[in-house]
Amino acid sequence: MPLTLADIIEAYLLRLVDNADSAELAVSRRQLADRFRCAPSQINYVLETRFTPERGFVIRSRRGGGGHILIVQVNFTSQSDMFTHIYRQAARGLTPTQAVHLVRFLESRGVTTSREARLMEAALDSRYAGLPDEDDRALRGRLMQAMLSGLMT
Numbered sequence: 001m002p003l004t005l006a007d008i009i010e011a012y013l014l015r016l017v018d019n020a021d022s023a024e025l026a027v028s029r030r031q032l033a034d035r036f037r038c039a040p041s042q043i044n045y046v047l048e049t050r051f052t053p054e055r056g057f058v059i060r061s062r063r064g065g066g067g068h069i070l071i072v073q074v075n076f077t078s079q080s081d082m083f084t085h086i087y088r089q090a091a092r093g094l095t096p097t098q099a100v101h102l103v104r105f106l107e108s109r110g111v112t113t114s115r116e117a118r119l120m121e122a123a124l125d126s127r128y129a130g131l132p133d134e135d136d137r138a139l140r141g142r143l144m145q146a147m148l149s150g151l152m153t
Contacts, residue, residue: 009036009043010050017073025071047071053089054101056108082109083152090144093137099124099144111151120147 009032017025033040051057051071060070076082086102094102100121107117122128124140 005036005038005042006046006050009038009046012036013046013051013071017071023073023075025073026068027071028068052098052101054098054105056105079111080152082111083148087145087148090141090148093141094124094144095137096124096126096140099140102144106151120144123147 013025013027013032016027029040029043032043036042047059047069051059053074056074058072058074060072061068074085076085086106089098089102103112103117103120103124106112106120107114112120124143126136126140
């Protein structure tokens with residue numbers, strides 16, 4: 001599958017985050033848009049969809065300075081803190097995308113194997129739940145909480 005512009009921007013930002021001296025990275029939305037010859041809204045899209053709490057990031061806008069943003073990578077002090085964070089997110093209900101991001105986050109942190117992650121994704125897939133959206137989110141959240149409980153034991 002060919003890379004999209006969003007994929008390229010995400011990879012670039014992930015490299016910057018990985019090479020940063022701290023868990024925070026300040027970048028200019030306008031400079032990124034110029035670098036990739038795209039509209040600033042494309043940068044917003046990447047930040048809003050690829051740098052989410054479910055993927056271990058928090059985005060903060062900094063006032064002034066031409067639209068600077070701060071990308072903060074969430075580092076947990078313990079696996080227990082990480083489980084608590086994810087458990088609380090799941091309690092609010094999860095969209096299919098949020099659920100997949102959480103599962104992949106757990107896999108990237110070595111909490112699950114790739115096989116376990118695939119099983120979790122299948123269990124959280126909305127095609128199998130068959131409920132209206134609002135019930136589906138709540139059910140998906142409860143299922144994630146149940147799986148987290150199983151992983152914690």
